[in-house]
Amino acid sequence: MSLQLPDGQLSVMAAFLGVLFPDGEEDLVTAMGKVPGQYADLMREPLSDGNAFAQAIAVANQGDDFTAFDGHFGGPENASANLQLATTGVRVVGLGLLVCAAIVLAHKAYTLYQYGLTAAALAPAAGTGGAMVPVIREAGRRHLDLTSKAAAAAVTG
């Protein structure tokens, strides 16, 4: 189950800071990240069967057109080779999503941590007449903003 914002004081902190708790669901991102690998495994069979059929044509028949067909089908940039190459690329997409799931979780965890820190800082500030409250709010916002920017930069590279 994905990390949720607990009910109570911490959810009040989201309203106090004006920073929404991230709505990502890292469990789903993780599940989604596993799909490309499964797809790549499934694609291997029809592509390999197709290659076998194409090779059989070149073996069982002789002629200029069959030689040309073999050269085209077996070429490094033909449809079958491109589809095969795409299965490797899609595996990388899956790995990227798994990394993103970790980033989503870390971002949510840090946001919760910052809510907690802000709540802890507000308790003694209330005793001083509330003069420090705007400063604490600004500090909390800035930390969350910086963290979000750093995490977003990690995603976009």
Next chain:
Amino acid sequence: MAAELEVDHASLARQAEGLGEAHGRSQETVRAYLEEMASYGRPWGLNNEVGQAIDMCFSAVHEAFVACQRDNLDDYAAYPGAVREMAAVHRSSEDAATAQIRVSSEGDHEPTAS
């Protein structure tokens, strides 16, 4: 010089069928994959900068992947037809040559008027 010509019509028909079937299964696998990925929606969330960055990157990569699959599956779809076409061309050439030989052969054996 042209290569030696040897055509196995029965196997050509089988290979064309097999290529068509491989293409059909590939297409179905791609369709199922895209459907499954779409069913997740955007689980990284969009109410924050991190989710938006992931969404931007994933969308760009996914679009490129979809275009690549579509183009290559379209190209692949032409192979079974090309093999059938080659088989048909060879078959008609053989038939024409056989008919020609038969005509010539019959001409050679026609009784000559004495």
